[in-house]
Amino acid sequence: MPTEIPPLLLAPLAPVTGTTLQQQLYQRIKQGILQGQLAAGAVLPGTRQLASELQVSRNTVLNVWTQLQAEGYLMSDRQGSRVTPLALPAGQVDDDTLTRWPLAKRIDVFQRRPWVDTGALPLRPGIPALNHFPVAAWRRALSQVMSHTPPQLLGYGDPLGDAELRTALAQHLRITRGVRCDARQIVITEGVQQALMLCVTLLSNPGDPGWIEEPGYRGAKAAFRAGELNLIPIPADHQGLAPQPGHWKQAPPRLIYTTPTHQYPTGAVMSAARRLALIAAARQHRAWIIEDDYDGDFHYHGDPIMAMQGMTDNAPVIYLGSFSKTLFPALRIGFMVLPAPLVSRLTPALHQLLRGGNRPEQQALTRFILSGDYRRHLGKMRRLYRQRQELLRSELQRAAGQSLPLLGGDSGLHLVLPLDSHHNDAVIACQLHQAGFAPAALSEFYLAEPVQQGLVMGYGNSSDTQIIAATRQLSRILSWPG
């Protein structure tokens, strides 16, 4: 018996590019139900009758009915198909509703400083010479991997990372950085940031004191904040992290973040005495030291400063590194070296939290290391960066017309120009940014009140011309003679 068909259903269906008549009918009924035009319990017409009214094939209507039933919009019984009763959203939902919903409390402690994309502008710290990266050799390594490896390589591998890469890396770290490790201790991560987050998740509890260097690396603070650690700024001086007995007494740390080879950003090398004292005190307090060796591969005077991790047996040190500066940041491959006694304790959690990373890229990296291409590239870049640093240093001194107390420079990709306290380094950095240069303001690296103004100047990705132009610009801003 023909039902009275709701007028909504009877509007003609016309061909529209990119959508079928069936999809049109499906959308019409679904939206009609969701918007309340087809009421709960309303009986829909028979498929034969509707098909005839709409001049479509009965199969079209049947398919739509099947789909709507599968999704639960229609119910069928002997009387035909009826609209399922649904908890429809009450009227127009306020657009702003969700803006007032609670988020994680830790969101509030993330600094609200807007992120500025400084891309690969000259003087930006921490960027290697991108146009000197051997793209062709890398492409070749990647292409060889993709064409010669079995399909299994596209699936999930060891959650801790590709075994061959871990072996090659252990060997490389032992020789070049004095790290005491074997492949089992190495966990491949998506850069240092993920490694930091893992350290926090695996080794600390919310509320635990976490020491960070003052001034210090912002990424470490972000990771500590994500884990709701109680951030304790520990002053770093010309010999690196300098905790006082009071620090150990009043805020004994669970985690200590440090950059002993080249303090970030001041460039200080932590002395052997400080290193051993830190390890001894950490042992006493059962604190874990996170050693971030972010740019120790580029060392310009004598032999490289070796890792703190390798100074004693079983140091309570998690050593972190990445290929962001030795190859390129967008590669997103980093790693952590766990103390051997932690491997079996942490593996169950790591197996559940990690998925092993991008295996083809990891295998390409292994080829790059084993072929010697990696060491050759490091050597070339070391020479280039040394020249660039010398140029930046001499240009700054020349423009200033005096000897400048530049900080750092034993290794890495940046120098710090300290500024007198009457300067506002954030304003100067902003002025330089407007001129196309992106040094960082030293004050941004402080958790408490900044005690030193300055500019953190990256030279890794800055050509000679850019270094000269940047110095000229800075000279104008600071009213230097040159």
Place this chain on the structure above:
Amino acid sequence: MPTEIPPLLLAPLAPVTGTTLQQQLYQRIKQGILQGQLAAGAVLPGTRQLASELQVSRNTVLNVWTQLQAEGYLMSDRQGSRVTPLALPAGQVDDDTLTRWPLAKRIDVFQRRPWVDTGALPLRPGIPALNHFPVAAWRRALSQVMSHTPPQLLGYGDPLGDAELRTALAQHLRITRGVRCDARQIVITEGVQQALMLCVTLLSNPGDPGWIEEPGYRGAKAAFRAGELNLIPIPADHQGLAPQPGHWKQAPPRLIYTTPTHQYPTGAVMSAARRLALIAAARQHRAWIIEDDYDGDFHYHGDPIMAMQGMTDNAPVIYLGSFSKTLFPALRIGFMVLPAPLVSRLTPALHQLLRGGNRPEQQALTRFILSGDYRRHLGKMRRLYRQRQELLRSELQRAAGQSLPLLGGDSGLHLVLPLDSHHNDAVIACQLHQAGFAPAALSEFYLAEPVQQGLVMGYGNSSDTQIIAATRQLSRILSWPG
């Protein structure tokens, strides 16, 4: 005046491959100091004198002295170079010391079930057809990106991910999954696991109730555990997640993890009524819903089931997806779609926690999507998976000699074979693993006591031959007639 030279320093230096005389001398003195053979305050011989004794150039000794001074092992004054007093590790450090140190408390709640690498074995759930992936086309896309893009692409990009990929993805999700979004709402992640961890970090506090499906996805539980959520198992039935009024009352959630398109692992499609009721109740309780659309792209009957996210305006839904099943797992590209009102609230934290992922891979993916290669591949795989599922289904029924109550199959890459309660599914899964097949035991997906034994059988990466062999093996284990 010649000093008496400690005998340690006088052993002859002989050329050794891979190390210079200078490095040998440096290591000898450094280790002598660290191991206490050269005592604190001990005066070292003059460089000229030592060079002559060791028959090396004076520069070699001078360089070693400079290095050791830079690292803080030696101090220099008018009397010459002396060993710095250092806090040496007291005797032999107990190898086991660190094994007793405290770790994060959450470590204990990670299940101690050892991880078994099932690689890409047939029947492993969640693995796409790896040998059907168009490696050549992908390699071409990647190679084109690497050869035609400026060096800046190798640097850091937008922490939320490549803008072009986010635009292409928003378009794709609107059309194929009914997701209401624009590019600004999309955050590119290293797979769904990272997206889950971010949801936990950004939207919940330790101790908050977090609802998970019972049975449900283990990765979601790992992420909730990492954030110290209070995991509440909510039964999932043939219409998906089925919370009762008591759940809302006694453990009102902060986060709800759900797989409405294809419940993992049971394969249920959440009905429209359940979806709208869940959204309405979540609104009332200010709970965030995490919709994991892990395999909704492969749908075999009628049109695909659209995302819950798109059912109403401003649903409190964070939609997650990845390319692990549509392309390949080792790609490690996933994404989250934030509700529009959350974008500006979460961006400062996201800017600090993320580094933008692998940009060349993201650009290759964009090319793959825009060229139509991606949709073509999806279409091909949909047909392949439908055939494989049909074969698995018919082989199982044939071998069992009866109609089996298989669960799921409307979409995705797996079927569930329920087993009678007198079976132990973990034992059967283990027996199959020994025979080279890797289905998962359904009981492993339960947080509380399993209420149903069964096998979760992936067919995505299983050839016809493998499906037939696996069924035969299972038939033997279960003493089926076939």
